Amino acid sequence: MREPEFKVVDPRRRFLLWFVPPLAVFVSGLVVLLVSGHVTGPFRSVTVVRALFASKRDFFQDEQVKRILMARGYQVHVTPVGSRDLANKPDLDSYHFVFPSGHVANEQVKSRRAGKHVVPYRPFFTxxxxxxxxxxxxxxxxxxxxxxxxxxxxxxxxxxxxxxxxxxxxxxxxxxxxxxxxxxxxxxxxxxxxxxxxxxxxxxxxxxxxxxxxxxxxxxxxxxxxxxxxxxxxxxxxxxxxxxxxxxxxxxxxxxxxxxxxxxxxxxxxxxxxxxxxxxxxxxxSTPELISFTPEGDRIGELMMNDPDLRRRAVELGFHSLGWNGETGADFGTYIASRGLPEPPAGAxxxxxxxxxxxxxxxxxxxxxxx
Structure with missing residues (x-):
């Protein structure tokens, strides 16, 4: 009779046999994500921008707007306040930008910021x-x-x-x-x-x-x-x-x-x-002005004026979009008509x-x- 044989299996080989196939799948997927640019999303630096908002805060509190801004590397921290209270806030200068609703508060803010960084943006009206x-x-x-x-x-x-x-x-x-x-x-x-x-x-x-x-x-x-x-x-x-x-x-x-x-x-x-x-x-x-006090605020204002996704979302939220020269965009009436709503007599x-x-x-x- 033949004596029994004993086989010794190298544990390192067993580990490699178990580990290599999933590792290959992971590496392949990682390469695809890196090429597409998606994998860097969670690791992209995000700039938190602090702002005071009156009634138009609902725009920046919209989930789609938040996602669009996050994709651009920004998160806007919303502090709600009435327009008149906003203009009189003692700590006004501690914010990156403010977004009052009307011309009285706009002018008060600009007056308080006389001689300092002040850049106004007018992205829409209602x-x-x-x-x-x-x-x-x-x-x-x-x-x-x-x-x-x-x-x-x-x-x-x-x-x-x-x-x-x-x-x-x-x-x-x-x-x-x-x-x-x-x-x-x-x-x-x-x-x-x-x-x-x-x-x-x-x-x-x-x-x-x-x-x-x-x-x-x-x-x-x-x-x-x-x-x-x-x-x-x-x-x-x-x-x-x-x-x-x-x-x-x-x-x-x-x-x-x-x-x-x-x-x-x-x-x-x-x-x-x-x-x-x-x-x-x-x-x-009401033509609210996004009044920027800092470069970070400038960037949000520029995105509001230029970014097609933000401008599209503004129309979807019921705003009439404005261009850099104050011209009214034609997209508002076209969009709401496509949704079965008659165009309001704004400005008529x-x-x-x-x-x-x-x-x-x-x-x-x-x-x-x-x-």
Whole structure:
């Protein structure tokens, strides 16, 4: 009989037999990723940029915008604040850039930064509008204060709307089961630019010429004040209250930005024909400025103006894009039409001529009793 044979297997060989095949797969995949450039993503350096934002912070809080900026090597840290509070922040200089909503805050920021690095960028605009519900818009048509302008939009005559308040009219006077007076709900004009714009809207009912002196500004503010006070306690951002299913119980007419309405409609499976917009015959377009204080802020501003993905996303979020020379892009109307929405009458009527920044500031102080 043959004696049993014993085979000695080198453990290193066994290890190689087990390890080499997966290693080959890993190396092959790594080569592909390196060639395509994807593998460097997690190791790419990311610059964190700190910024103060008013109402347009929703753009930078959008997940797609975050991903686009991250792919470009930037992460924007959002600190929300009202436009007027933004302009008065004691630590303003500690941020890379700010993004207030309107010209008053823009001018205040630039004044505070006099002699320092200040570069403004204007990537888009959005009109300030009054959002309401179909039956209330039709009640205003019956009252002679509004006319229909397409399927979702109405023109609002501020002088006739003012008379409804003068006459203390209620919604029940025009066939609605609502005992409340006809008023507008807005954010606090002392803090939010949309609330401040309501002051400008009512001011047009007293004449087209903006005041040129402090005395004239204060006089006009005292005339406008009762119409803003009629809403009672001013709220915060009105859009979240307006768009919830029970929106009618929160705000029958709410001051919001057009882009908020357009973005809401684009999220729906079908057009919400119950929610409509009122455009005062003298419109106001909020043209926020991204005001940079640093090279990092400059880079974000340049991306906002040049990057095709960011500009496309701005339109998808309801903004009208602007070019370097202030020209309006044609992509807004084309895009929303492709989604079944009619183009709004932005800019079709006259525009609210707001007073100079320091005079409008004084008007807001009087109307809102700002402290």
């Amino acid at each position: 009109p300030v509008v009054l959002a309401t519900f179909r039956e209330y818009a039709e009640a205003l048509v019956k009252a002679g204060a509004a006319t229909r302008n397409g399927d979702l939009y109405y023109d609002l005559k501020m002088d006739e709307f003012k008379k409804l308040s003068d006459d203390r009219k209620r919604w029940r006077d025009y066939g609605l089961a609502n005992e409340n007076r006809i008023t507008v709900q807005s954010p606090d004009p002392c803090k939010a630019y949309s609330g401040a714009t309501l002051v400008g809207f009512f001011a047009t009912a007293f004449g087209d010429e903006p005041p040129q002196t402090v005395e004239a500004a204060e006089k006009l503010a005292r005339e406008v004040k009762p119409y803003v006070d009629a809403q009672g306690q001013a709220g915060d951002d009105m859009a979240p209250k307006y768009f919830v299913p029970e929106g009618r119980t929160h705000a029958v007419i709410a001051v919001i930005y057009e882009h908020q309405y357009i973005a809401y409609q684009l999220r729906q499976k079908s057009v919400d024909t119950e929610r409509v917009l009122l455009y005062p015959e003298k419109q106001h377009q 009527k006259g525009r609210v001529e707001l007073p100079r920044a320091e005079l409008f500031e004084r008007m807001l102080d009087v109307v809102g009793e700002c402290k």
